[in-house]
Amino acid sequence: MSMIKVENLTFAYPSSYDNIFENVSFIIDTDWKLGFIGRNGRGKTTFLNLLLGKYEYNGKIISSVQFDYFPYQVDDKNKLTEDILKTIAQTAEEWEFMRELSYLEADVDIIYRPFSTLSNGEQTKALLAALFLNENHFLLIDEPTNHLDTKARETVAAYLKRKKGFILVSHDRRFLDCCVDHILSLNRTNIEVQNGNFSTWIKNFEMQQESELAQNERLKKDIKRLEKSARRSAEWSDKVEATKAGSFDKGYIGHKAAKMMKRSKTIEARQQKNIEEKSTLLKNFETAETLKISPLIYHSDTLAVFSEVAVIYDEKIINRPVSFTIRRGERVVLDGKNGSGKSSLLKLLMNEPIEHLGSAEKSSGLIVSYVPQDTGMLKGRLSDFAKDNNIDESLFKAILRKMDFERIQFEKDIENFSQGQKKKVLIAKSLCERAHLYIWDEPLNYIDIYSRMQIEKLIKDFSPTMLFVEHDGMFRDTIATKKIELIS
Numbered sequence: 001m002s003m004i005k006v007e008n009l010t011f012a013y014p015s016s017y018d019n020i021f022e023n024v025s026f027i028i029d030t031d032w033k034l035g036f037i038g039r040n041g042r043g044k045t046t047f048l049n050l051l052l053g054k055y056e057y058n059g060k061i062i063s064s065v066q067f068d069y070f071p072y073q074v075d076d077k078n079k080l081t082e083d084i085l086k087t088i089a090q091t092a093e094e095w096e097f098m099r100e101l102s103y104l105e106a107d108v109d110i111i112y113r114p115f116s117t118l119s120n121g122e123q124t125k126a127l128l129a130a131l132f133l134n135e136n137h138f139l140l141i142d143e144p145t146n147h148l149d150t151k152a153r154e155t156v157a158a159y160l161k162r163k164k165g166f167i168l169v170s171h172d173r174r175f176l177d178c179c180v181d182h183i184l185s186l187n188r189t190n191i192e193v194q195n196g197n198f199s200t201w202i203k204n205f206e207m208q209q210e211s212e213l214a215q216n217e218r219l220k221k222d223i224k225r226l227e228k229s230a231r232r233s234a235e236w237s238d239k240v241e242a243t244k245a246g247s248f249d250k251g252y253i254g255h256k257a258a259k260m261m262k263r264s265k266t267i268e269a270r271q272q273k274n275i276e277e278k279s280t281l282l283k284n285f286e287t288a289e290t291l292k293i294s295p296l297i298y299h300s301d302t303l304a305v306f307s308e309v310a311v312i313y314d315e316k317i318i319n320r321p322v323s324f325t326i327r328r329g330e331r332v333v334l335d336g337k338n339g340s341g342k343s344s345l346l347k348l349l350m351n352e353p354i355e356h357l358g359s360a361e362k363s364s365g366l367i368v369s370y371v372p373q374d375t376g377m378l379k380g381r382l383s384d385f386a387k388d389n390n391i392d393e394s395l396f397k398a399i400l401r402k403m404d405f406e407r408i409q410f411e412k413d414i415e416n417f418s419q420g421q422k423k424k425v426l427i428a429k430s431l432c433e434r435a436h437l438y439i440w441d442e443p444l445n446y447i448d449i450y451s452r453m454q455i456e457k458l459i460k461d462f463s464p465t466m467l468f469v470e471h472d473g474m475f476r477d478t479i480a481t482k483k484i485e486l487i488s
Helices: 044-051 081-088 094-103 108-112 120-131 150-162 173-179 198-242 250-279 342-349 382-388 393-402 407-411 419-432 449-462 473-479
Strands: 003-011 021-029 033-038 058-062 066-070 137-142 166-169 182-186 191-195 302-313 322-327 331-335 356-362 368-371 437-441 466-469 482-485
Touching: 003 044, 021 044, 021 058, 021 182, 021 191, 033 044, 033 173, 033 198, 044 137, 044 166, 066 120, 081 094, 081 108, 081 120, 094 108, 094 120, 108 120, 120 137, 120 150, 150 173, 150 473, 173 198, 173 473, 182 198, 191 198, 302 342, 322 482, 331 342, 331 473, 342 356, 342 437, 342 466, 368 419, 382 393, 382 407, 382 419, 393 407, 393 419, 419 437, 419 449, 449 473
Parallel strands: 033 166, 033 182, 066 137, 137 166, 331 466, 331 482, 368 437, 437 466
Antiparallel strands: 003 021, 003 058, 182 191, 302 322, 302 356
């Protein structure tokens, strides 16, 4: 056991005038399993890079452990997986790799295959297995769930729960609850450490925000009342002073004026104290303004029908034929392992040329809004993006503001956004579109926790008809009305 101490950490990128971190201080134990949470674009990955020594900074980071980072950069993916793993954990034996992979419920024979032939989930598991075999290293795990299906997330969470000594960046609340014992929260003005899992943290955080809001309202009323009282006492004092002229008992009047002035000063002091106390509140207050959507109501109950659909890839059928109907008001989630054809079924309704058996039919005149999984096509400024996609620019930017975009982002190239911010661009576009059916393909990848809860509330409030793929278990349980399982 050792400690990692961060003292007065201040950092800004050379191209920016604004500090990402300013005089941040905290201490963590290297035995802790830390979940690292915070808004998109606020600096989680930047902080991990500071721990790795990639940037110069002011302040101190004191540690006796060596840091490793996931995702590990594999330069030549054509090498055998075993050779890559041995490069990462140089002292580990083959049987140790196999043991770790078995804990992760991965086929141990993958170590004899070229790394490039492994699925994204298998690559994630193999790299985690190797990195955890580096003794006395502290692992920095940056969003490992983005390529994992629901079952794989449960397996990796159980695996991490057996380990100690890591920081895990994740926005999947259920995943965090299953494997961390401390929360490292990146707030608006600081970084805080708290004992417990995510559910414990969010409960405490919401209670703190409610308490600070109530205290803030009380102080606002007190300050306003004291302002009036101070003004009234000062006016009384001035009036009493004015009566001195021509008065026979100037001593009494002067005493009364002094008493009034003293009362005024006391009130001003109380007012200033309340102002100072109020200034310490709500610095880390997280707002999640209510989002809105205006779905179109389709004239018929049936919006789309899948009949015995099986996707074909590389001349192979990758899923058992599946049949289901999407009806008005339903929110249908497609479930299944990675590679079982979930995204392909969505794309069939988008008229993409996916080879398949059976039929996928949209009802006549159906208007669809689509959020793809990939963000690689995004570039240019938000104004141009809105124009190219024929959406209202003002509404589009207003939605992004509600999703925690700073105005400065509006002038940047979308290519320079964080992955979470790019996903928000696609979701905001969809919310601007009036459609009968909303088709979303893993919309929450990289999206921060606050925005996930914000989107959940939106869907519950407005009940759009949806067909979607998402591996965030808490999100699915909250909004899905029907689940269709695809079996490979």
